[in-house]
Amino acid sequence: MKDDIVADYLREILIELQDNSEGEVADYIPQLADADPEPFSVALCTTDGQIYAQGLNEGDVELEFTIQSMSKPFAYALALKEHTLKKVARFVGMEPSGEAFNELSLDGETKRPMNPMINAGAITVNQLINGEESPVEERVEKIVEFFSELADRTLSIDMATCNSEIETSDRNMSLAHMLRSYDMIQDESHDAVESYIQQCSIKVTVSDLAMMAATLANGGEHPVTGKQVCSKRVALQVQAVMASAGMYDGAGRWMASVGIPAKSGVSGGIIGTLPGRLGIAAFSPKLDSSGNSVRACRVFEHLSRDMGLHLMAAEKRGRVAVRNISTVEGSAADKGIKTIIRLQGDIDFNAGEKIWRTIREHEFASKSVLVDLDKVDEVNDVGERMLRELYEHFEADGYQMELVDSDGVLSR
Template structure:
């Protein structure tokens, strides 16, 4: 049995938001200014490596775009992995700046960039990777290898966007000169910016970003390859800084409304992590005044409304939701397969992650009978999205010719 409840939900969400035409594409980089403004896509990656990706138009979910500032948390993770938190903290702070991404701002006392999510901090972080003596080529190769490990596939750099961005990098160059004057970077300003712009020019899809975000959410373990890409402590540190500074001068509003560690990029992507559970990515090129994708931001707002994602919400988390699936003799029927009944026993707290696992288990099961009982006797609680998805499971099984009985003695679905 193959059906896609989650894909249908994501497509429905994209269609709800398709008429939103607010914002403008990033104009200060020629390649981005010439980009198609219409692509719209979203992807989930669970902590088990299951990816759900959908686009509004055919090809949107597979479209590659440059990672831009979405690279910042991952480069920060690599610097922490190589140098350790104490050494990185000598050069980059963790306090939200409350300023735009490209402000010429440093801590007045220490002369460090305020955090690794603004450009000054990201340029400094880039220069810590592979050591101060590293060539640009070796440093970029190390970053590309690490990002590829996070995504679970080999990524590449787009030379056209890189060249275009280097032609208009005067502001970043001024940041590099300022950082060099205070001893925050040792390389030449020119080499520092070439290295940083190449980092920003790595090509990704929404599925790649969801997988990369899920690796952070999964304590540094890549959900599909199971490789420990970075330590659990590093993953926690990166997500903590994303929560306070990932959305620049809109970070406070984001944390209050959506409530997830997140990061945006001027190519139109936004990533979010639900620690221990999900990596989420959305992509649409038109940006608001803070440099965040308008439609991608709305996707996250809808997801929080539908699924209760906010970290401050008192939602219980579903883990092993399917207690058992068994085939029993059915006293209500007689003869052949009609004399059998499939019993699906659920347990614990049912949320999105639990429902995703339930539906995947149902799809993979070889049913011997059209008679199915879903037993909720051991279920403690079902949140709003869990109720919606269980109802959708029931409806789809009925459309596939099943006869469904739901046993709910404690009325957890009511």
């Protein structure tokens, strides 16, 4: 079976949304203003390290772009890892600001930024990394090293974009001056902004972002290397703040409609996490008036609706769906051998993906296959689609298929 059900599904979404031409590239940063508006890609990474990435055009999946504000959750994780929540919370809060990303948004009493997802909070978080006295070069080196560990490859900084942003950083510079006046940061304002902008200029692909997000979704344990990159408590804290403030003044609407903790960046990317299940990333450079990628937002809406990913949805979760695969004696037409695939539990995307992967890796002794669903309790929409397509793939490859579904779980 050469085709991939998950990849086919992701590509269908990209094709369905390809004619959406809404939005504009970020024109206030010269380097981003010249970006090609056409690339369009999406990637999923499961918490056991399987990556599925699709691009609309050749080269979209491999395309590197700057991480921008999608860096904020990961920098926050690093600051929490190096210090403690109590210390970080002295300088940065965790409440939604209800304002745009580039507003000052300080707590009236403490003068600390409202949360680490707005620029003022992100600049403050950046200054905690590697110690308040750290030179810019050493702080940035520590950040790149941590991000590389999350992506499981060596990342680098796009200095052309970085310099372009520094030239137009008056607003961030004013934020840094105010933060310094309130003793939220100790570094010179220019150095603080330069360090933050270098953080935002780290180059990533859509697959990198999905894996980085999956590490948070997996409680800080890297889905490929198995290393505990940050603690479970840190991963929980970061995702909680993403849920409440990751999409800025639209965070409430996002959680109500999409229901996935997320963070956007003005290069055109959006990352999302499904705790215990998935890391998600989508990329398309044209932005809406809030600075979020129009087509990437639509991708997340599709995934949330089709796959039952909304955090508040009363969906049952299923991952260990393949009960067993066995070989039994068959009829003469089966050459004396039949393979039985017994499934169980609740079939959602994660379960369907695991079924697909397990079956693809299995070596079948004959072309006679029976799929037994009698131990399956429930199948959601995307799970049913994946099961039906799996069945059709087998038939297209010349297998003689049987289906046992005594309770009719595929037709409820």
